[in-house]
Amino acid sequence: xKKLLVAALGAACAFGVVxxxxxxxxxxxxxxxxxxxxADAPAAVNTEIMVxxxxxxxxxxxxxxxxxxxxxxxxxxxAYNAYKLLDKKIxxxxxxxxxxxxxxxxxxxQVSVEPQPNKxxxxxxxxxxPEGGAFLKLLEVTAAPNExxxxxxxxxxxxxxxxxxxxxx
Amino acid sequence: MRKPALTQEDLQLLMRFADGExxxxxxxxxxxxxxxxxxxxxxxxxxxxxxxxxRETAEAPTLGFDISGAxxxxxxxxxxxxxxxxxxxxxxxxxxEARKVLAFPxxxxxxxxxxxxxxxxxxxxxxxxxxxPAATTAPVAHLDPVAAPAxxxxxxxDHVESPNGVSVFYLPAALxxxxxxxxxxxxxxxxxxxxxxxxxxxxxxxxxxxPQHAPGEKK
Numbered sequence: 001x002k003k004l005l006v007a008a009l010g011a012a013c014a015f016g017v018v019x020x021x022x023x024x025x026x027x028x029x030x031x032x033x034x035x036x037x038x039a040d041a042p043a044a045v046n047t048e049i050m051v052x053x054x055x056x057x058x059x060x061x062x063x064x065x066x067x068x069x070x071x072x073x074x075x076x077x078x079a080y081n082a083y084k085l086l087d088k089k090i091x092x093x094x095x096x097x098x099x100x101x102x103x104x105x106x107x108x109x110q111v112s113v114e115p116q117p118n119k120x121x122x123x124x125x126x127x128x129x130p131e132g133g134a135f136l137k138l139l140e141v142t143a144a145p146n147e148x149x150x151x152x153x154x155x156x157x158x159x160x161x162x163x164x165x166x167x168x169x
Numbered sequence: 170m171r172k173p174a175l176t177q178e179d180l181q182l183l184m185r186f187a188d189g190e191x192x193x194x195x196x197x198x199x200x201x202x203x204x205x206x207x208x209x210x211x212x213x214x215x216x217x218x219x220x221x222x223x224r225e226t227a228e229a230p231t232l233g234f235d236i237s238g239a240x241x242x243x244x245x246x247x248x249x250x251x252x253x254x255x256x257x258x259x260x261x262x263x264x265x266e267a268r269k270v271l272a273f274p275x276x277x278x279x280x281x282x283x284x285x286x287x288x289x290x291x292x293x294x295x296x297x298x299x300x301x302p303a304a305t306t307a308p309v310a311h312l313d314p315v316a317a318p319a320x321x322x323x324x325x326x327d328h329v330e331s332p333n334g335v336s337v338f339y340l341p342a343a344l345x346x347x348x349x350x351x352x353x354x355x356x357x358x359x360x361x362x363x364x365x366x367x368x369x370x371x372x373x374x375x376x377x378x379x380p381q382h383a384p385g386e387k388k
Contacts, residue, residue, distance in 0.1 A: 140328040147323030153355040
């Protein structure tokens with residue numbers, strides 16, 4: 001009798017898991033759906049980190065190595081008229097881990113990426129000072145692939161650092 | 170066996186008793202009625218509550234819309250025995266005797282009184298919520314979900330936390346694109362770092378993998 005009860009309970013639990021309603025209204029199992037999404041997601045997400053130096057010059061220019069980035073001609077970037085590429089790297093950020101990146105001003109950028117079921121990515125970033133403490137304690141964004149977001153404002157030389165982070169799956 | 174209902178004369182006597190406007194003989198009758206009749210207790214208690222409220226309202230400055238007043242007016246119109254026309258609108262506060270009598274054990278469960286007290290409590294609660302001043306906020310050190318523009322959002326800020334001032338800008342990702350991108354601009358109060366001289370120096374960008382923070386440590 002006990003075995004029968006245990007079997008019935010197990011079946012009921014399995015039924016509940018399989019038929020649990022999905023939070024986004026799609027069909028399928030909630031746990032299974034997440035599992036599928038996680039199975040589809042790569043172990044590491046390629047994340048492009050581009051560091052630019054923004055200055056105000058007599059003759060404005062945008063480093064051709066930056067590529068097409070029309071945002072730089074719009075506010076707030078239009079406060080500067082010269083952008084020079086300092087570094088551009090594709091960093092594979094492993095799921096569940098944080099990638100560290102040394103910025104030219106001695107600070108450290110840390111990035112973690114978590115793929116979401118809806119083809120978006122939850123990106124967390126922080127910037128710590130070499131002497132301790134945080135310049136940016138935490139930034140969390142939800143980003144579509146190939147859409148950059150920028151962290152700017154760090155004083156550097158006569159201008160400012162602009163860090164562009166883009167998910168490149 | 171239930172006592173017969175109070176007559177109009179009994180009600181008037183009890184109300185005058187609650188207001189302290191009875192003679193010695195009427196007081197004796199009222200006290201006897203209170204001891205014997207469950208409804209008498211409620212009538213006196215309710216009359217006293219109304220009297221207290223009228224006095225407080227008359228003495229307190231007007232504070233705009235008064236929900237408790239509306240509730241009490243409703244009770245007065247719809248559920249109260251009609252007051253006599255010659256009843257004074259500002260009763261005497263000399264109700265000590267009535268209060269003393271009401272302090273005796275009640276012969277029946279409190280019904281009207283409990284309803285009035287509950288209504289007052291609810292009204293006071295609602296009035297408190299409505300008239301509560303807006304909470305003041307500290308200078309912006311972090312931002313939680315920021316409103317994005319109406320068009321398709323390429324990047325949405327969920328949370329920003331920095332000891333420095335933070336500004337968040339949404340801007341189109343490209344001239345012909347509908348998606349928006351985000352700029353998080355953080356004020357830098359530190360001394361400017363030396364820019365590379367001569368040719369552009371490439372920073373030492375050596376990515377490394379370190380264990381991620383536990384979820385609870387992130388915020």
